[in-house]
Amino acid sequence: MQELKSKPESKPAASEYATEPEGEASAAGTKNDELLKLENLSINYKVHDGYLSAVNHVNMTIRKGEIFAVVGESGCGKSTVAHSILRLLPDKDTKITGKILFKGQDLSTFNEKQIEKVRGRQIGMIFQNPLDSLNPVYRVGTQVEEAILLDNPDKAAAKKKTVSLFRDVRLPDAELRAESYPHELSGGMRQRVMIAMMLSRTPELLIADEPTTALDVTIEAQILDILKRLKNTYGTSIMLITHNFGLVAEIADRIGVMYAGEMVETGDVFEIFRNPRHPYTKLLMQALPRRSKKEGRLKTIDGMVPRITDDKPCCRFANRCPSASERCFKESPAAVDFGNGHICRCFEAEGAESVKVNG
Amino acid sequence: MLELRGLCKYFHTPGGMFSSDRKPIRAVDGVSFKVHRGEIVGLVGESGSGKTTLARVVLGLTEMTAGDVIIDGIDLGKATRQDMKKLHSEVAVVFQDPASNLNPRQTVESSIMRPMILHKVPKEEARKRAGEVMDMVKMDRQYLESYPHQLSGGQLQRISIARALALQPKLMILDEPTSALDVSVQAQILNLLLDLQDSLHLTYLVITHDLNVIRYISDRIAVMYLGKLVEFGPAEEIAVNPAHPYTKSLMDSAPILDPELRGREKKLLTGDPGSLVKIGKGCRFCDRCDFCEDHCRKEEPKETDFGDGRIVFCHHPLIDVSAPAGTKDVAV
Numbered sequence: 001m002q003e004l005k006s007k008p009e010s011k012p013a014a015s016e017y018a019t020e021p022e023g024e025a026s027a028a029g030t031k032n033d034e035l036l037k038l039e040n041l042s043i044n045y046k047v048h049d050g051y052l053s054a055v056n057h058v059n060m061t062i063r064k065g066e067i068f069a070v071v072g073e074s075g076c077g078k079s080t081v082a083h084s085i086l087r088l089l090p091d092k093d094t095k096i097t098g099k100i101l102f103k104g105q106d107l108s109t110f111n112e113k114q115i116e117k118v119r120g121r122q123i124g125m126i127f128q129n130p131l132d133s134l135n136p137v138y139r140v141g142t143q144v145e146e147a148i149l150l151d152n153p154d155k156a157a158a159k160k161k162t163v164s165l166f167r168d169v170r171l172p173d174a175e176l177r178a179e180s181y182p183h184e185l186s187g188g189m190r191q192r193v194m195i196a197m198m199l200s201r202t203p204e205l206l207i208a209d210e211p212t213t214a215l216d217v218t219i220e221a222q223i224l225d226i227l228k229r230l231k232n233t234y235g236t237s238i239m240l241i242t243h244n245f246g247l248v249a250e251i252a253d254r255i256g257v258m259y260a261g262e263m264v265e266t267g268d269v270f271e272i273f274r275n276p277r278h279p280y281t282k283l284l285m286q287a288l289p290r291r292s293k294k295e296g297r298l299k300t301i302d303g304m305v306p307r308i309t310d311d312k313p314c315c316r317f318a319n320r321c322p323s324a325s326e327r328c329f330k331e332s333p334a335a336v337d338f339g340n341g342h343i344c345r346c347f348e349a350e351g352a353e354s355v356k357v358n359g
Numbered sequence: 360m361l362e363l364r365g366l367c368k369y370f371h372t373p374g375g376m377f378s379s380d381r382k383p384i385r386a387v388d389g390v391s392f393k394v395h396r397g398e399i400v401g402l403v404g405e406s407g408s409g410k411t412t413l414a415r416v417v418l419g420l421t422e423m424t425a426g427d428v429i430i431d432g433i434d435l436g437k438a439t440r441q442d443m444k445k446l447h448s449e450v451a452v453v454f455q456d457p458a459s460n461l462n463p464r465q466t467v468e469s470s471i472m473r474p475m476i477l478h479k480v481p482k483e484e485a486r487k488r489a490g491e492v493m494d495m496v497k498m499d500r501q502y503l504e505s506y507p508h509q510l511s512g513g514q515l516q517r518i519s520i521a522r523a524l525a526l527q528p529k530l531m532i533l534d535e536p537t538s539a540l541d542v543s544v545q546a547q548i549l550n551l552l553l554d555l556q557d558s559l560h561l562t563y564l565v566i567t568h569d570l571n572v573i574r575y576i577s578d579r580i581a582v583m584y585l586g587k588l589v590e591f592g593p594a595e596e597i598a599v600n601p602a603h604p605y606t607k608s609l610m611d612s613a614p615i616l617d618p619e620l621r622g623r624e625k626k627l628l629t630g631d632p633g634s635l636v637k638i639g640k641g642c643r644f645c646d647r648c649d650f651c652e653d654h655c656r657k658e659e660p661k662e663t664d665f666g667d668g669r670i671v672f673c674h675h676p677l678i679d680v681s682a683p684a685g686t687k688d689v690a691v
């Protein structure tokens with residue numbers, strides 16, 4: 001299992017994206033801004049006679065203090081990417097190639113002990129269902145203290161810090177709540193406890209995997225508010241994984257759209273909402289119900305997201321794409337930079353007057 | 360088509376061995392509204408607001424505590440066996456998670472035929488009808504032979520809709536029909552539901568917490584909070600110009616679909632919806648309301664009719680009774 005992840009093949013399709021750093025860096029200012037950078041990340045699951053490609057050559061950069069949203073439908077590989085960063089995928093059955101650079105260090109070469117130091121302290125993660133992440137037989141305060149005690153073995157201080165963290169995430173009656181068990185809290189409160197637990201070790205990057213999917217809209221709005229404040233006060237970068245364009249429009253700085261394991265479009269959130277270039281992004285935006293049915297039926301995308309076991313055309317969206325040509329089935333499109341870090345993989349979008357970077 | 364008059368459904372907390380104070384949980388408390396034939400009414404509210412309980416009562420799955428439910432002229436409380444039988448074929452339901460509502464060990468065809476068989480439709484006819492409803496939901500007939508695990512979420516939801524259509528219902532209750540689905544599939548299902556409603560002149564009661572969906576699909580919207588109806592009226596009016604403070608905050612927390620709207624003024628609700636057990640005398644929204652005054656806590660608000668088909672239960676409605684509908688857009 002060691003050799004599976006220790007030697008990422010650096011070259012094969014790297015040329016496609018080779019110049020991305022310059023483009024990204026020039027938009028961001030300096031290269032030091034980059035906190036997490038995925039380079040040609042591919043994840044394959046082992047099945048009895050070969051590998052299935054779950055994630056294919058994904059490139060993305062999360063800068064310091066920004067909220068990067070990864071959007072896509074289910075089965076597009078969003079969570080797989082997130083889990084691979086903290087190496088939460090089963091080692092034995094996954095083959096990861098490419099680089100996961102966190103502050104310049106390649107996490108994919110770390111051993112278990114080294115990655116243990118990254119988890120929680122440098123990169124925190126919250127999941128969709130907070131009840132699954134909390135131990136039902138311990139008080140929530142104790143569980144947060146446990147995280148604090150890992151770094152600083154002063155019990156009284158830990159208790160105090162827990163309460164102040166609970167206040168930070170706007171948990172009502174913070175002292176009282178620290179004594180509660182998870183089942184006594186509502187869904188929104190539990191998610192707040194999880195966020196407090198993450199905050200306790202002040203990670204530089206927070207990975208939030210569908211953090212509000214299980215919550216009511218009113219509570220969702222509150223949690224988003226907390227995440228936004230987190231970014232502003234602690235300067236934490238957030239990787240937000242969601243299928244909900246509403247969240248993206250509300251808090252993301254940049255977004256990456258994934259389809260069938262590939263990152264099809266990335267860019268600034270305003271730019272992408274105003275001017276989506278990839279047909280999948282365009283259709284997805286048009287499929288969202290806005291206003292009322294009197295203004296006509298919604299646009300739909302024929303067919304469905306291919307399963308991991310399905311044969312996919314070269315451009316993985318080709319068979320559902322209204323503007324696909326023969327070329328799309330034979331060649332896979334390279335990532336093209338349209339300026340300002342707006343990157344899209346599509347022949348159609350490329351056709352327009354565009355500056356192709358190192359195609 | 361459907362009329363609710365003062366519908367109540369109370370559950371009871373289990374009392375202790377020695378205590379006799381079994382407290383009622385007023386899940387649905389005095390809800391009245393009418394759904395006209397061929398109309399789509401959306402029912403919104405946070406979890407615990409009694410939306411699903413209300414639907415279960417209308418479906419006859421739960422007995423009501425008080426009030427009247429009149430479906431197509433039949434009073435549910437006084438219905439005879441024959442009446443009930445008629446109702447069962449006239450009212451159909453589609454639930455949230457299609458995978459858990461289809462028998463995994465039966466083919467799609469037998470799942471669709473099942474309600475017809477129960478209603479004594481001859482087998483051959485039922486089989487024919489199964490093919491027809493598959494066409495209606497735009498699924499290939501070859502899938503009749505499939506088992507649920509072979510199909511995707513969107514396909515399963517189409518099958519659930521097909522099954523609901525099998526007995527030619529007049530009223531369909533859709534409980535979170537698209538919550539479990541992806542955006543692109545959600546659009547397909549919403550379009551399908553609207554097409555079916557057009558061609559078959561169905562009446563829908565749609566329950567969902569997705570405010571963008573409800574605004575898109577509904578003709579009228581009913582907003583519930585802790586078992587009470589707080590506002591009811593035409594969809595656009597309610598979405599654009601809500602009169603109840605709760606509706607306003609609900610609409611404000613609806614996800615925006617354009618980052619340009621980010622800086623908009625909005626009122627976020629604090630806290631959680633309260634408990635249904637400890638309910639005071641007054642307005643149930645008091646604890647989270649900005650406009651709450653003393654008499655709000657003491658007196659339950661009465662129905663205010665705004666004339667444009669809108670009713671609001673609030674002591675301090677946000678719009679003037681005589682004011683024309685505003686044009687300010689809140690949730691796009």
